[in-house]
Amino acid sequence: MNPYAQGGWSNSYNPNAVNNPSWGTSPSLYGALPYSTPPLTTPELTFTFSVLDGTILNSRVFGPKSRTYFRISTDSASSGFTVVQNSKLESVALIEWRSHPIVEITNIVSKRGTSQWLALSPDKTHRIMGARGRGFRWVPSQGYIELYSTGVPTPQLFGRISQDQSGVKLELTGEAVHIGLLEVCVTSAVLLMSGRNID
Numbered sequence: 001m002n003p004y005a006q007g008g009w010s011n012s013y014n015p016n017a018v019n020n021p022s023w024g025t026s027p028s029l030y031g032a033l034p035y036s037t038p039p040l041t042t043p044e045l046t047f048t049f050s051v052l053d054g055t056i057l058n059s060r061v062f063g064p065k066s067r068t069y070f071r072i073s074t075d076s077a078s079s080g081f082t083v084v085q086n087s088k089l090e091s092v093a094l095i096e097w098r099s100h101p102i103v104e105i106t107n108i109v110s111k112r113g114t115s116q117w118l119a120l121s122p123d124k125t126h127r128i129m130g131a132r133g134r135g136f137r138w139v140p141s142q143g144y145i146e147l148y149s150t151g152v153p154t155p156q157l158f159g160r161i162s163q164d165q166s167g168v169k170l171e172l173t174g175e176a177v178h179i180g181l182l183e184v185c186v187t188s189a190v191l192l193m194s195g196r197n198i199d
Helices: 174-178 182-192
Strands: 045-051 058-061 069-072 081-086 089-094 102-105 107-111 127-131 134-141 146-149 157-164 167-172
Touching: 045 182, 069 146, 069 182, 081 182, 089 182, 102 182, 107 134, 127 182, 134 157, 167 174, 167 182, 174 182
Parallel strands: none
Antiparallel strands: 045 058, 045 167, 058 069, 069 081, 081 089, 089 102, 102 107, 127 134, 134 146, 146 157, 157 167
C-alpha cells in the first residue's frame, strides 16, 4: 500500500483514491494531498508535471522558463517499466513495476526495492530516503509532502511535492538542485504520486 497515495483526497493521478469534496487544512496521517496549499517560504524552483494520458507515469516535467526538464513514460503494453529521461533523452531513472517494485537512478541510487529506498518509518508517519551520501525524510505537512534532511540537530527543508487541480508540482530549494537532488526528487514524486503500491 502506498501511504502517500491513499486517503480521502481527490487525486486524478490515483485511481484508488477516494473523492472527498470537503478539503481539510491538514493532510491525513499518510500524507494525502489537498489542492489548496500555502506558498513555499524558502527560495524555490518549481517543476510541474504535465500529464499526457491522465497519469503521472506518462508526463513531462516543466521547470523554470517553461523548459522541458524530464520526460516520464511507462510501457503501455504491460505497464512493466517507467523510464525517466532528461532533456537530452538520456535515461536517468528506471522503475520496474513488480509486486514489489524496483527503482534505479543512474549514478545515484543502485537498483533496489522501492520499499527499501523510500522506506516507511515504523510509526508510518514519514518515508526515509538515502541519496548522495545523505539521509532524508519525506514528511506529510499541511497539504504537502516535504523533504527534510536527517541526522542534524535542525532538519533543513529541501523541497516539497503538492497537488492541485492542475496537477502535481515539485518545489525545490536552490541547494537541493546544487547537491544533485533534482533527479532523485522527480523520481520520488513519480513513485509517491503514482497511485501504485511501492511497498
